[in-house]
Amino acid sequence: MLFKQMRYFVSVVNHNSFTEAAAEEFISQSAISQQIRALEEELGVALFVRQHRKFSLTPAGQHFYQESQQLLTQLDRVVKETKMIGEDPETQLRVGYLRVYGGQELHQAIAEFNEIYPEIAINIINGTHEELYQELRQNTVDIVLSDQRRAFSEEYVNFELIQPKTFVEISARNPLSQQDKTEINELAQLPCILITSKEQQSHEENFYRDTLGFSGKFLFAENLAEGRLMVAGNQGFLPIESVGTLTPTEISIRRIPLEKNHQAVVRNYCAFWKKERTNYFIEEFAAILKKLIITNEEVF
Template sequence: MLLNQMKYFTAVVEHNSFTEAAAALFISQSAISQQIQSLEEELGVQLLFRQHRSFQLTPAGEHFYRQSKLILTDISKLKRETRQIGESEESQLKIGYLRVYGGLELHEAVALFSERYPEISLSIINGTHEELYHELLQKSVDIVLSDQRRAFSEDYMNLELVQSEMYAELAMQNSLSQQKELTWTELKDSPCILIATKEQQATEEEYYRNTLGFNGSFLFAESLDEGRLLVAGNRGFLPIESVGTLPPPVGTIRRIPLMKDRVPITRKYCAFWQKKRSNYYIEEFAALLQQLLAKQ
């Protein structure tokens, strides 16, 4: 009964009226008055100081109101999440991440999540920014780890994970590999190696040329490993971001910071998911990944 009494009490406080609170809750004024009187008797303290037709909260009433609001909000969330889990056809979480991502935190987040929630089946795909965006639109994935290229949408949860610095990976035999920092202009004579499928090559090239400002030529690889093999063969440079713990390059490759106007170039990485499809497990995975990245 205490939960209902909390509900009645907070309604009275927020409407500043027994009559309006009773109408909002579809019960009689006498019933709501009796419930609050019963609540005060059970607690052994006065919550409201009544004076004619008005009232004021006592210090105990102030405390009870604030704590009741928190408890009722938590209970509402618990009911919603339980209902979502019970109504889902299968307990599965579908995750998408960038094909160029090379950090270790995603692997650790997947392992920890699976340990905590063994009842949830994880499926994981990778892709370019545009491919992952399409997967979200089509509801083929529940959550994606991707860079921000568009303004945040109110239809999505946009959880910022990390501001990452950009680097260029070059072969040791490349003359630019001895520099402490590089700019896009200095790299224009070396092909830029992008990780993209054939269908997404034009989109990725347009982004690096028009948004990031690289005016040289491009080579493409299907995977991060394939891209690094091209770097090792001195075919060009590979732009890469330090999203979390990035393993060091092999001995034949150097990783050099990318700069613009003597300031490191940074990219924003986020976890994205549709607000209408948000649930406990999506939010838990996103929070877990955020915590792991924050440690670095």
């Protein structure tokens, strides 16, 4: 059986016409009919019920059509990726992640992916949600690990990873640190420390105030290490999501669950990438990352 015969068959079904399928495949109608009859002979079953100039699919034909579509899609992807690797020996996977991300699974996923596919160079950047979104739109990254802040778009693969609880990291000298959990309104008098670039400060502040309900003053840090130093100095609290396994806090910092109206504050974290740019390596990296997050979540 030839993939070409399978492609002809799918084209005929898609167009519901031998004539239109032949035109699309740049062969004659008689030739495409002969190829499909040869396919039926090889399979030993009828794929079509022919009635004068009309036809319909047999149950076997319906099954073969559905399976053929999937196989041909996979074949096209394999061919595309093979050409890409052959033409570009410096094949890259460009990964973006949130600047506030503090889990270990991303590092583990990169190491595991590199061990399996050492020929793929991995480039990594970090940023705020909006910065990563713009990088993805401009095709300067292939996949990003980020929180969901807008409705899912049909233009992207929205690969859900985890819905983590939100914690706050707070100085052990602050009385709130002695609680088993804290409500958002209990933090109103304490500055909220956000990890963001200067350009995105107002955007991040608006999101945490208007969407999540933080009502106090905001302070800003360029990276997670700087933010935790500010926490250790009792300058404010740092909101952080448990996307995977978080590193232990310093002795001067407590990490406690955050609630709103006595309900845990839960976010949605995903791996995002453009559907038009999807390939095996992006999908494989996302699968490895999710496997590690789920495995470690079950352990702890």
